[in-house]
Amino acid sequence: MTKEQMRTLLETSVNELYAASIEEASPQELFQALAHVVKHAYADDWRQTRTNILAEQQKQTYYFSIEFLPGKMLKSNLLSLDLLTTAEEVLKEVGTSLDEVAETEKDMALGNGGLGRLTSCFMDSLASLGLPGNGNGIRYKYGLFKQKFIDGHQVELPDDWLRSGNVWEVRKESKAVPIHFGGHVYLKENEAGVLKPVYEGGFTWRAVPYDTAMVGYQNQHLNTLRLWSVEVPSEEEAKYATLESRQALENLTAVLYPDDSNETGRRTRLMQEYFFVSAGMQSIVRYYKKMNLPMEQMSEKIAIHINDTHPALCIPELMRLLVDEEGLAWEQAWATTIKVMSYTNHTIMAEALEKWPVDMIKEVLPRMYQIIEEIDRRFIEGLEKVHPCDLLNRTRIISNGQVHMANLAIIGSHSVNGVAKLHSDLLKSVVLHDFYVIYPARFNNKTNGIAQRRWLQLANRPLTKVLDNTIGESWHHQPEDLTLLKNYQEDETVLQALADAKKTNKIALAKYIDAHCGIQVDPNAIFDVQIKRLHAYKRQLLNLMHILKLYFDIKENPNAQYHPRVFIFGAKAAPSYHYAKSIIKAINETARMINHDPQINDKIKIVFLENYNVSLAERIIPAADVSEQISLASKEASGTSNMKLMLNGAVTIATLDGANIEIRDAIGDENIAIFGLTEEEVYRYYAEKNYSAYTYFENDHRLQQIMNAFIDGTIPNIEWEGKEIFDSLIKYNDEYFVLRDFDAYCEAQNRIDIAYRDTRRWQKISLMNIANAGKFTADKTVQQYADDIWQIEPLFAHVKEPNDASLTQSV
Structure with missing residues (x-):
């Protein structure tokens, strides 16, 4: 796209959206208009990528994560389309700057920190490597929260990032799916003598997908980030006529990590996790069936990745779809599920390894509980002659009245990886050692990486210029x-x-x-x-x-x-x-x-x-x-x-x-x-239990001065906070x-x-x-995932040399 073409398209877009000239448009209006020009620039390639993948029946990865943190996308998409300089020149001509226009874009409030940003770096790398890989998550209305400091305290405000809409997303109402919660489920033989679930009571909500293009770096390959939003099924509108009845539904996709300090918040979070898992899994199975291949061959075309434990319900949900909906025998479905699923562990902190009360899962997700219970029973039955009972009891999914989601993710996957060498070693030797004894071949390491395109080319233009002038531009791609x-x-x-x-x-x-x-x-x-x-x-x-x-x-x-x-x-x-x-x-x-x-x-x-x-x-x-x-x-x-x-x-x-x-x-x-x-x-201290924080405090005058500052008024206005900090280190022996x-x-x-x-x-x-x-670089990390775990290849490695010129261009 030339500068002249972009200016013409921008003028048309401003006129169509705001009935105004380009000179009259505000920076926010110019952002919306320019975003439409960018979408126009990639629309054909986005469609063509999907068409080619289906035509070639290419294996795809689906990356399930409760967090995505893309950041602002205007400059990123312009960079990937090789239009960044062009846009800067056009906006300079009309008396503004790309920086001023881009500043009006809202950060997508879809994540918290490292986990969400990592997933977005991976989405960037998948597309930039030409690998067929799609994200699956939740379209939060408010995300985490907007942090404000009032009198030094953190105050949480709603992050209403969708107030002006999200120009990058495409609502796909035709792809909506039903999600069922609650009620009672029992098994009953059908005419063929096969046990089938019968649902009584409960309620069904509607999951509607919003798709966002993940634009590959200057390669015309675009993947999709699919985010799900909850809505009332049209046939049940009457049930949700009151504000109170709608509130529970709207809360489902309102915020990231509902407050788990109370029962209502925990229930909402469990429902949230099943909601995006079930919606995504139904969508994947529907897509796979377009290929007219046997369900038990799914792993040849589909790889599903569980990013941390939040999407671990992918495993029983796929079993539900394969057994209940598609009629596979349990053994066939389980073998397929294990080959399809892989899991990344992101923590060694015990509190971050999710556990849910059995009673809550029974009440909220009764069919999920039945399937998890059967997975657990067969896990024990299948290994009781191979491994000691105490080892199996420590690793079973259901124990002490709780469902252990990390255990489910490991037992139901063919690959379990940590995200740095030390972390992966600790998983094998300490945190998940029992599982490593049972499944040593499943464990591997994939050290995290970042997207240099955003964190250097976009974030640091002065340094990028120095590097380009010094070592050339090959590092942009490598x-x-x-x-x-x-x-x-x-x-x-x-x-x-x-x-x-x-x-x-x-x-x-x-x-x-x-x-x-x-x-x-x-x-x-x-x-x-x-x-x-x-x-x-x-x-x-x-x-x-x-x-x-x-x-x-x-x-x-x-x-x-x-x-x-x-x-x-x-x-x-x-x-x-x-x-x-x-x-x-x-x-x-x-x-x-x-x-x-x-x-x-x-x-x-x-x-x-x-x-x-x-x-x-x-x-x-x-x-x-x-x-x-x-x-x-x-x-x-x-x-x-x-x-x-x-x-x-x-x-x-x-x-x-x-x-x-x-x-x-x-x-x-x-x-x-x-x-x-x-x-x-650290682990020696844990084993010997001989750490004494007070000894360090007692023997160091400087430490005493610093510690006392928290409680003696030296630091003003922290009477309660200072005491809590002081006690955590001295009274409670300084956990860290x-x-x-x-x-x-x-x-x-x-x-x-x-x-x-x-x-x-x-x-x-x-x-x-x-x-x-x-x-x-995340490119290296994602390539390792692609080669070692997902077995996916770049699209252009499979697309045959076509006669159609437009197809040639798209690959």
């Missing part, structure tokens, strides 16, 4: 070509150009902070960044305690040499996670205290940016000097902010946890600041070894400070981080 940058680690011109790009990004972030927070920060300071979900194991508290140490040091010795730092936080706490919200309050009150202390003289600034999301990350990450990856070793499955910050030239301070280990191995010890307990040392790692963390921070003052050394370290970041 991110591992970033390694070419190693050839320039002694080139002062390149090192300075990289530093200048960083400075440009820091100036831009400083302006944003001033405009949105009223805090003025110096771009010459070290920008020290911790951006991730607020959770005790991620140890934002350790970061805060180090800040307090620096504060007291400067107060005691204001003339000491110290390079100014800006500590930047971005994090949401779950609404019911009281302790995490107390840490947020403590950080905000410490910020207020330090930022307004004239004696500190701007040597320390603290900025907690509210409502952290993808778009905010795209501002922060390019400007970061230091990347905080300080979770307790053995707790973080992988992490992906570590990879994004590394890609943008930040230097990592880290424990040997998750993918930090592989980052260290890639860049070398001299280019990362490692500290703290190792995974072996914050006091144990504190000295080592401070020493590592000192190494960071020394390195930063050596300008040339710091620039080389930054260069080496960028040069090695290509190893952590």
